[in-house]
Amino acid sequence: MSKPQPLSGFPELLPRHRIVEQQVVDHLRHAFELHGFANVQTRSVEPMDQLLRKGETSKEVYVLRRLQADDANSDAGLGLHFDLTVPFARYVLENSGKLQFPFRRYQIQPCWRGERPQDGRYREFWQADIDIVDRDTLPAHYEIEIPLVMADALRGLPLPGITIHVNNRKLSQGFYEGLGIGDPEETLRIVDKLDKIGEEAVVRELQEKVGASLDQAEKCLALAKISSTDTSFADEVRALGVKGDVLEEGLEALTELVEVANKRAPGLVRADMSIARGLDYYTGTVYETFIDGQRDLGSICSGGRYDTLASDGKTSYPGVGISLGVSRLLVPMLRAGRLDASREVPTCVLVALSDEESRWEASDVAAKLRERGIAAQVAPAAQKYGKQIKFADKRGIPFVLFPATEEGGPEVRDIRSGEQEPVDLDSWTPPAADLKPGIVAAE
Amino acid sequence: MSKPQPLSGFPELLPRHRIVEQQVVDHLRHAFELHGFANVQTRSVEPMDQLLRKGETSKEVYVLRRLQADDANSDAGLGLHFDLTVPFARYVLENSGKLQFPFRRYQIQPCWRGERPQDGRYREFWQADIDIVDRDTLPAHYEIEIPLVMADALRGLPLPGITIHVNNRKLSQGFYEGLGIGDPEETLRIVDKLDKIGEEAVVRELQEKVGASLDQAEKCLALAKISSTDTSFADEVRALGVKGDVLEEGLEALTELVEVANKRAPGLVRADMSIARGLDYYTGTVYETFIDGQRDLGSICSGGRYDTLASDGKTSYPGVGISLGVSRLLVPMLRAGRLDASREVPTCVLVALSDEESRWEASDVAAKLRERGIAAQVAPAAQKYGKQIKFADKRGIPFVLFPATEEGGPEVRDIRSGEQEPVDLDSWTPPAADLKPGIVAAE
Known part of the structure; x- marks a missing residue:
């Protein structure tokens, strides 16, 4: 077998980069749990009819087939999930009788999309989602809480500054309806492409595809350009002269969100009427998150409120959630060397070996350290001590421990200072900063 | 959409069971790291030629196809991995220039096999693997270390007792060669089926498929029936009168393993000549692990030494590893109610709400607790306090905190004792046992 090559779109990390990813995920997990979110792990596959039910994602789904199946389509009923929202909605319906509502859950798993790998998009990527789902009705305060929880979870991580851009479907759709536009959902999808296709194309598509007049199309564009970090957006929207109950509901909800967020997490959110979200299922607040100064990289954390995603006909389970693109955020930073681990192994202490016969005594020494939570391994071979120290050095293992010999008791060497x-094996403890590898952020 | 039904072979857990699984996995992870194993996460897919390279697994692979691909086979070059060993071997080759050898890694991920779901076998299942891989040569002491590490990782978990059954390929193959049997590998595969097809069928197949004489076939069976928890197996094997250098090498290696393991972890291993492992790539020690008294459930933790799995023609990377079937072990225990979590949410404190207007003040109280690592959430609505206490009770949240009002300071209620x-919000700490949900094992 010749040397394998990486598969485009399926990023893999070296062990030291994986340490960073793992610590970031642990940090998120801990924060979500502090906020009372329970973990759920759904299977990787969903029936194809589930995956194709909503939104414009059908082209991206990976379909499964058993190699030995009788014909190429015999197992085509299953595909890999492309997000964690659709599987979660299905999980809620399937287990509705066994869950307590409102149900707060987080989910950190890979997703798959058969897209052309480019622009930080991957074919396999990890997402970290939080959602709150209730039965029949969902109080609006969860639409405010969700972005605050995500921001809290990201706090303390060595990541670039972010702003969560918020809008409300009621605001946009109410505005389009107030304007007299016939197909508000298609209008949303066209406005959602503003960043990609530009203003002129949006105005043209609105005229061509939803039959908007030039004046209507320009008002839609004017709405999309409104944005503020305080609540002044509401007056700007009202100044466009469109009226309607749904629009007013959206304005009030978004105003409250901005007010609360500005008190609790100043600088976190920006009301931004260009945020539309392509997916059909959103019905209230929507979120997209940009790294400050890098909106061109796209949203790294998106979501919103959905009222009808999970419904069995009799009961519906409205929810609100947000999804952090873990791979999308981390992989480029790791590849650019902006994040690294302080060492590439968990080992804190290498137990040196004087001769091969003493391997299992050295192993007892390592076990003693492990009992007190200190990661330790025994040297692979009884080479000269200089070589064993070099072994530790190459991996960033900070300490080498020399077991007791006939000449004297055990000694520990900090290989950085020499x-x-x-x-004393029963009490020695490394400095807290050396116990485990940490994340190192480049300037 | 009607109520979805579970997919056979793709087990999913309720939140409280997921807490158990997550804590078991965290426990394993922590133990592996204490032993200096670094984590690796490989992509879920491998090129089909990789997946079909070794062993008898081709029938079980799930092939991927993009739904919108031009023809049914255009993307058929990729399949989901069926274990973590093949992806790891590929990862080692691909990154050989960037890894430090010997390389100790653990990997905890799902695998997929398109088998008929039955007998505790799943189509999607989680495995936890540890492996040590070196360049060119791999010292034999790692074959002794690997099962000791896995046993250490399982220690402290509320799981049934296990025994790791060990054999050595050199012993079996050397024995078959010494007997004069022409196809030792096919012989191994036939002997591996002993548990499934029985003694008679093994003897018959050995005669029919590898051309063994009745005497040779019966000697193979006699070998497979030798088993001991001490080193007495070696004399029993020698008593069968077969000779050869490779056989002797295998006997010595297995004897050393049993001696060391009996000192360091009494009762853990049993030398068992019936352990053959179906896969082609093992070349030294092999492991299978049975729950005590339940060998019929099959092995929950298997592996062995492989010398040629990862080789790019110039350099080879021999390794040894063992793989714990996390789903296989836990899912049946969870379904049988033998393991459970002490509560179904991470929340330790529910902050009660006197009226909807004070939601964000209550939220400040929760934030204060979270700063000190206490998981807290605010009640979903300002219902009567009795209802809010019931909300906590239903989820197993042990404490309800009533924020300060005009009538008095904040109070905390243990809802179990009433x-x-x-x-004092700045100092109150729940008992350690209540801080997080724990695992509860039924008698």
Whole structure:
């Protein structure tokens, strides 16, 4: 077998980069749990009819087939999920009798899309989602809480600054309806492409595809250009002269969100009427998150409120959620060297080996350290001590421990300073910063 | 959409069971890291030629196809991995220039096999693997270390007792060669089926498929029936009168393993000549692990030494590893109610709400608790306090905190005892056992 090549769109990390990813995910997980979110893990596959039910994602789905199946389509009923929202909605319906509502859950898993890999988009990528789902009705305060929880979870991580851009479907759709536009949903999808296709094309498509007049199309564009970090957006929207109950509901909801967020997390949110979200299922607040100064990279954390995604006909389970693109955020930073781990192994102490016969005694020494939570491994071979120290050095293992010999008791060496001193195996503890590898952020 | 039904072979857990699974996985992860194993996460897909390269697994692979691909086979070059060993071997080759050898890694991910779901076998299942891979040569002491690490990782978990059954390919193959049997690998595969097809069928197949004489076939069977928890197996094997250098090498290696393991983890291993492992790539020690008294459930933790799995023609990377079937072990125990979580949410404290207007003040109280690592959430609505306490009770949240009102300072109530007392928000800490949900094992 010749040397394998990476598969485009399926990023894999070296061990030291994986340490960073793992610590970021652990940090998120801990934060979500502090906020009372329970973890759920759904299977990787869904029936194809589920996957194709909503939104414009059908082209991206990976269909499964068993290699030995009788014909090429015999197993084509299953595909890999392309997000964590659709599987979660299905999970809620399937287990509705066994879950307590409102149900707060987080989910951190890979998703798959058969897209052309480009622009930080991957064919396999990890997402971290939080959602709150209730039965029949969902209080609006969860639409405010969700972005605050995500921001809280990201706090303390060495990541670039972000702003969560918020809008409300009621505001946009109410505005289009107030304007007299016939197909508000298609209008949303066209406005959603503003960043990609530009203003002129949006105005043209609105005229061609939803039959808007030039004046209507320009008002839609004018709405999309309104944006503020305070609540002044509402007056700007009203100044466009469109009226309607749904629009007013949207304005009030978004105003409250901005007010609360500005008190609790100043600088976190921006009301931004260009945020539309392509997916059909959103019905209230919608979120997209941009790294400050890098909106061209696209949203790294998106979501919104959905009222009808999970419904069995009798009961509906409205929800609101937000999804962090873990791979999308981290992989480019890791590849650019902007994040790294302080060492590439969990090992804190290498137990040196004087001769091969003493391997299992050295192993007892390592076990003693592990009992007190200190990661330790025994040297692979009884080479010269200089070589064993080099072994530790290459991996960033900070300490080498020399077990007791006939000449004297055990000693521990900090291989960075070269300082070596006698050690009591039952009490010695490394400095807290050395116990586990940490994340190092480049300037 | 009507109520969805579970997919056979794709187990999913309720939140409280997921807590158990997550804590077991965290426990394993922590233990592997204490032993200096670095985590690796490989992509879910491998090129089909990789997946079909070794062993008898081709029939089980799930092939991927993009739904919108031009023809049914255009993307058929990729399949979902069926274990974590093949992807790891590919990862080692692909990144050989960037890894430090010997390389100790653990990997905890789902695998997929399109088998008929039955007998505790799933189509999607989680495995936890540890492997040590070196360049060119791999010292034999790692074959002893690997099962000891896995046993150490399982220690402290509320799981049934296990025994790791060990054999050595050199012993079996050397024995068959010494006997004069022409196809030792096919012989191994036939002997591997002993549990499934029985003694008679093994003897018959050995005669029919590898041309063994009745005497040779019966000697193979006699070998497979040798088993001991001490090193007495070696004399029993030698008593069968077969000789050869490879056989002797295998006997010595297995004897050393049993000796060391019996000192370091008494009762853990059993030398068992019936352990053959179906896969082609093993070349030294092999492991299978049975729950005590339940060998019929099959092995929950298997592996072995492989010398040629990862080789680019110039350099080879011999390794040894063992793979714990996390789903296979846990899902039946969870479904049988033998393991459970002490509550179904991470929340330790529910902050009660006197009226909807005070939601964000209550939220400040929750934030204060979270700063000190106490998981807290605010009640979903300002219902009567009795209802809010019931909300906590239904989820197993142990404490309800009533924020300060005009009448008095904040109070905390242990809803199990009903005791309620004034609380200092800056210092109150729940008992350690209540801070997070724990695993509860049924008698």
